[in-house]
Amino acid sequence: MSKAKRLLDILVFVSAKKKFTAQEVADEFNISIRTVHRYILDLSDMGLPIYAEQGRNGGYTVLSSRLLPPILFTEDEAVSIFFAFQSLHYYRDLPFNTEIKSVSQKLYSSLQEEAKQKVDKLQSYIAFWNPKRAIETPLLKAVLEAAIENKNLHIHYESKSGTTTKHIHPIGAYAHDGLWYMPAFDFTKQKILLFRVDRIISIIESEENQEVFVNLQEWFSSEYELKQPIHLNVLLSREGVRQCKSDPNLEDLVTIKEDGTGFIDAIIDKGELNFISSIFYRLGMHAQIVEPKELINIIRQQAKGILSMYPEND
Amino acid sequence: MSKAKRLLDILVFVSAKKKFTAQEVADEFNISIRTVHRYILDLSDMGLPIYAEQGRNGGYTVLSSRLLPPILFTEDEAVSIFFAFQSLHYYRDLPFNTEIKSVSQKLYSSLQEEAKQKVDKLQSYIAFWNPKRAIETPLLKAVLEAAIENKNLHIHYESKSGTTTKHIHPIGAYAHDGLWYMPAFDFTKQKILLFRVDRIISIIESEENQEVFVNLQEWFSSEYELKQPIHLNVLLSREGVRQCKSDPNLEDLVTIKEDGTGFIDAIIDKGELNFISSIFYRLGMHAQIVEPKELINIIRQQAKGILSMYPEND
DNA sequence: TTAATCATGCCAGTAGTTGTCATGTTTATT
DNA sequence: AATAAACATGACAACTACTGGCATGATTAA
Numbered sequence: 293m294s295k296a297k298r299l300l301d302i303l304v305f306v307s308a309k310k311k312f313t314a315q316e317v318a319d320e321f322n323i324s325i326r327t328v329h330r331y332i333l334d335l336s337d338m339g340l341p342i343y344a345e346q347g348r349n350g351g352y353t354v355l356s357s358r359l360l361p362p363i364l365f366t367e368d369e370a371v372s373i374f375f376a377f378q379s380l381h382y383y384r385d386l387p388f389n390t391e392i393k394s395v396s397q398k399l400y401s402s403l404q405e406e407a408k409q410k411v412d413k414l415q416s417y418i419a420f421w422n423p424k425r426a427i428e429t430p431l432l433k434a435v436l437e438a439a440i441e442n443k444n445l446h447i448h449y450e451s452k453s454g455t456t457t458k459h460i461h462p463i464g465a466y467a468h469d470g471l472w473y474m475p476a477f478d479f480t481k482q483k484i485l486l487f488r489v490d491r492i493i494s495i496i497e498s499e500e501n502q503e504v505f506v507n508l509q510e511w512f513s514s515e516y517e518l519k520q521p522i523h524l525n526v527l528l529s530r531e532g533v534r535q536c537k538s539d540p541n542l543e544d545l546v547t548i549k550e551d552g553t554g555f556i557d558a559i560i561d562k563g564e565l566n567f568i569s570s571i572f573y574r575l576g577m578h579a580q581i582v583e584p585k586e587l588i589n590i591i592r593q594q595a596k597g598i599l600s601m602y603p604e605n606d
Numbered sequence: 607m608s609k610a611k612r613l614l615d616i617l618v619f620v621s622a623k624k625k626f627t628a629q630e631v632a633d634e635f636n637i638s639i640r641t642v643h644r645y646i647l648d649l650s651d652m653g654l655p656i657y658a659e660q661g662r663n664g665g666y667t668v669l670s671s672r673l674l675p676p677i678l679f680t681e682d683e684a685v686s687i688f689f690a691f692q693s694l695h696y697y698r699d700l701p702f703n704t705e706i707k708s709v710s711q712k713l714y715s716s717l718q719e720e721a722k723q724k725v726d727k728l729q730s731y732i733a734f735w736n737p738k739r740a741i742e743t744p745l746l747k748a749v750l751e752a753a754i755e756n757k758n759l760h761i762h763y764e765s766k767s768g769t770t771t772k773h774i775h776p777i778g779a780y781a782h783d784g785l786w787y788m789p790a791f792d793f794t795k796q797k798i799l800l801f802r803v804d805r806i807i808s809i810i811e812s813e814e815n816q817e818v819f820v821n822l823q824e825w826f827s828s829e830y831e832l833k834q835p836i837h838l839n840v841l842l843s844r845e846g847v848r849q850c851k852s853d854p855n856l857e858d859l860v861t862i863k864e865d866g867t868g869f870i871d872a873i874i875d876k877g878e879l880n881f882i883s884s885i886f887y888r889l890g891m892h893a894q895i896v897e898p899k900e901l902i903n904i905i906r907q908q909a910k911g912i913l914s915m916y917p918e919n920d
Numbered sequence: 921t922t923a924a925t926c927a928t929g930c931c932a933g934t935a936g937t938t939g940t941c942a943t944g945t946t947t948a949t950t
Numbered sequence: 951a952a953t954a955a956a957c958a959t960g961a962c963a964a965c966t967a968c969t970g971g972c973a974t975g976a977t978t979a980a
């Protein structure tokens with residue numbers, strides 16, 4: 293076996309083992325101890341952060357986290373990684389910020405001049421626009437780790453009524469519209485609630501968890517179940533169709549007729565009514581609500597409220 | 607110099623040159639032709655897709671796009687790449703889909719069992735929730751390439767009034783809320799308009815462009831300039847503060863008072879009024895608009911319209 | 921036909937690698 | 951204090967791999 297191949301095998305072996313003696317490596321690969329010493333010198337020269345402890349019970353220790361064997365990427369693949377990183381640009385706090393930086397450096401420095409320009413260009417021609425870089429989410433990594441390590445947390449949380457203390461089990465975290473949300477089981481209320489990670493003021497303590505909860509995927513799909521089904525029936529003008537098609541909640545529900553107008557005829561959850569009402573308010577005469585009465589009422593009540601707030605005087 | 611190092615130098619040299627003769631490499635590195643032949647055999651064994659053409663004017667040709675020299679990643683860095691790819695999961699059409707897949711495979715296969723589990727786990731504890739995987743954007747890659755290669759396009763576009771033909775110069779593309787948008791200079795209207803990439807029906811033809819336009823970054827920042835400044839003054843209840851703080855357009859404008867209530871006192875662009883009105887509509891009594899009158903009018907008109915659409919009858 | 925090119929084999933000289941042995945140093949254990 | 955276990959390093963001979971040169975062939979364009 294060639295020296296290069298053997299070196300890589302040893303690289304993988306030692307970076308997995310972290311602490312080892314020369315003898316162990318010699319036995320593992322059937323080579324002499326002298327050669328192991330020589331190899332380790334080579335790896336060290338190659339940049340592997342490894343140090344030796346002298347004396348009895350001594351040995352070598354690899355400092356960095358595990359290394360993967362060297363990987364050959366094509367230029368396009370490297371660009372695709374930059375492209376993916378680009379999509380994270382607008383998030384202010386990310387769990388892997390340092391790693392993302394070091395990957396970027398490693399890749400960028402081994403690109404040739406021409407490809408560097410391509411990457412630079414990419415960043416001036418494509419963007420992922422997300423709002424709200426402004427809100428800090430310093431505890432994101434902490435709650436994510438708690439979720440992954442299956443722990444429960446006591447937290448200070450800023451809610452409508454002020455700062456409260458909560459005892460929760462995080463299910464996971466997801467980003468939406470520039471903000472990080474965390475569904476978590478609230479032990480006091482005995483159900484899963486949705487928290488905003490930026491509103492977690494501090495983590496008081498964490499503890500091991502015994503119980504079993506749904507994972508994030510399962511929670512997502514359970515969210516889509518209808519709790520209080522209600523019949524939604526709306527007539528849409530051409531413009532109404534266009535706008536509803538652009539709305540994530542409605543696009544799948546719209547049926548388009550031949551003349552370009554359309555309608556919505558679907559079963560939705562009653563809880564969504566308050567949310568949906570503002571869309572139909574904005575659409576005004578482009579959307580004629582037929583059912584449900586509740587939705588018409590919500591919209592009329594809100595309109596009345598507005599008119600009483602701003603009485604006519606001009 | 608060691609053989610391994612020399613091989614990598616040659617790998618970079620030939621994958622940049624794509625087509626070359628053994629003599630060229632021999633001259634470049636001051637080695638014998640015989641050795642070059644041997645090295646190329648080694649590279650070929652290592653998986654470099656390279657083939658030879660016999661005879662006069664023959665030579666070697668490297669098939670794949672350029673290769674980077676091998677890169678050593680730590681496990682955490684690999685995980686961070688998966689994390690970044692995760693954020694792209696909800697986009698249906700991406701310019702680098704194939705590369706993303708091949709990078710994922712290369713990385714995943716060289717991870718150890720434990721790290722594979724970590725990656726799998728990551729995907730069940732974290733998500734980037736974006737709506738609208740449903741809308742196809744098949745022409746995204748094409749318009750992106752046109753933008754990068756500085757070309758003009760004639761396109762069929764689906765606009766309010768039906769399908770129209772447009773002569774444009776794409777500035778770039780950005781994703782927002784699951785949809786891809788393309789600011790582009792419209793040669794007919796002589797100004798930059800915003801198009802939705804999924805509404806581009808087809809590209810008729812492309813042509814070289816001579817003129818100079820802003821790039822995406824510049825366009826973004828110019829978008830923020832105020833064209834028709836107008837004074838916005840709104841009083842907010844505690845709940846009003848909370849909700850405005852969650853809105854990307856307003857969060858920076860809100861001032862919070864000691865008792866938790868707050869106000870907005872800022873200069874905004876008149877064009878935003880229509881957009882902003884629906885937020886204050888939703889807030890109802892939690893937001894008392896003081897200025898401008900125009901905003902109050904918009905909200906009152908809309909409320910009136912709603913009430914006339916749904917006359918009281920219960 | 922000739923020149924340019926890849927393909928491959930052989931061989932001797934050179935360069936690099938390995939194992940063994942030797943010697944030191946450091947540190948924990950007895 | 952002695953001993954054992956570990957790293958550190960040097961010397962050297964045996965071994966292995968690499969290299970360049972030369973030869974031979976095959977293929978192709980001029």
